[in-house]
Ligand SMILES: Nc1ncnc2c1ncn2[C@@H]1O[C@H](COP(=O)(O)OP(=O)(O)OP(=O)(O)O)[C@@H](O)[C@H]1O
């Protein structure tokens with residue numbers, strides 16, 4: 001057991017015998033894993049956004065101006081019981097004017113228009129799109145809303161949803177290739193460092209063999225060295241990511257987005273560290289075998 | 291201890307060992323002599339698995355070198371210690387660390403290592419240099435470090451390649467005393483040498499000669515004039 005710990009210590013100490021080579025390797029791993037981590041964070045946040053707006057789509061329903069208050073009242077009360085509707089907000093012409101005035105803030109005074117509002121009665125109907133066939137369903141919904149009495153027109157904005165979804169689709173599609181690519185870079189860098197360490201210590205390793213050291217005794221410290229580089233690089237990268245996150249956390253936390261960027265979940269952070277350690281070990285193995 | 295038959299070895303097109311048949315019993319003391327370039331070092335490297343068996347059969351310390359995989363060679367090397375012609379010591383490390391190395395790789399406890407290394411260093415007059423880095427030692431001192439490292443594990447078979455090449459008469463004799471001591475305790479020993487004095491010292495030792503890669507019994511070098 002003490003030999004085991006001795007060899008672990010040996011592996012780490014051996015790395016520090018070539019501090020420059022170690023520094024550059026760690027720097028390379030850190031930068032690469034930082035890139036990977038930032039990408040993961042992007043995917044994660046897009047996912048969160050999509051999740052919170054998952055398929056919810058808003059229909060704007062405008063009524064003809066000749067609709068009476070009674071008719072409106074009846075139709076509006078029935079809106080929320082329609083299939084798929086999760087939220088309904090309604091605006092009489094005056095209320096719509098108020099919202100409009102609010103959006104102009106103090107610059108424009110629309111008080112004088114009260115009671116003579118040119119805006120039609122409006123309802124914002126938020127619906128939950130079913131997972132598949134969302135578009136078809138939305139089109140059907142438009143038909144049904146248009147079928148309501150005295151409805152002038154119905155609009156909804158499928159584009160926004162489509163755009164977000166396709167962004168997420170794109171990043172998801174790019175995820176594995178990009179991750180794979182970055183991991184290969186890490187593997188090459190670590191492998192190369194271990195290879196250099198091997199070359200620099202060839203005589204020493206030969207002597208170890210000649211005095212009866214087992215293969216494990218010789219190779220284990222090298223694998224530890226690889227794992228250590230991966231661990232250290234990943235930890236530094238996570239630190240950098242944390243800094244980055246601190247800087248941009250509230251970047252989009254402004255109207256009308258109200259998006260707070262969240263950090264990688266703990267599982268992802270741990271996975272990054274673990275995966276890099278494993279890649280470090282594997283590439284050292286390859287370097288040793290050749 | 292060693293059983294070799296029809297062993298040949300060539301570096302590229304140059305044949306360094308030719309059709310060697312050789313047997314060595316346990317507890318035997320053998321001098322391997324021969325002119326420079328005869329193949330002594332090559333023969334010893336084959337015996338501890340540093341070179342592969344190309345042709346013929348070789349069995350050393352109970353290990354069949356024809357089939358011994360790389361992953362098990364360390365077992366052979368734990369029974370067979372080698373004193374290399376070029377020492378192969380870690381020059382940046384201390385005398386003590388070098389001699390302790392074979393014990394360390396066997397997982398032996400620090401306490402025992404300490405005791406055994408000190409004893410061996412004392413017997414080779416190196417105890418005062420124990421803490422010195424090997425690069426600060428003379429050639430003769432480095433050679434003694436190499437010998438100390440080889441004998442500290444009490445090997446079954448000791449192969450020494452010119453172990454007295456850098457030593458004066460007195461130290462050479464001391465070194466032979468040490469070899470003899472280990473021999474008494476049962477270690478089989480093979481020493482490659484040109485040094486007639488040390489061969490004379492061990493009058494009852496067996497002598498074999500390598501010349502141009504061919505081995506035969508007895509010493510043909512100068513017919514034993516010295
Ligand atoms: N690595 C090598 N590559 C090519 N040829 C080699 C190599 N090592 C040894 N030889 C050749 O093999 C022959 C035997 O060499 P070896 O070192 O075994 O001689 P030796 O008997 O130990 O000589 P010395 O007494 O000078 O140490 C020599 O002719 C040498 O040139």
Ligand SMILES: [Mg+2]
Nearest residue numbers: 330331375451
């Ligand atoms: Mg030689």
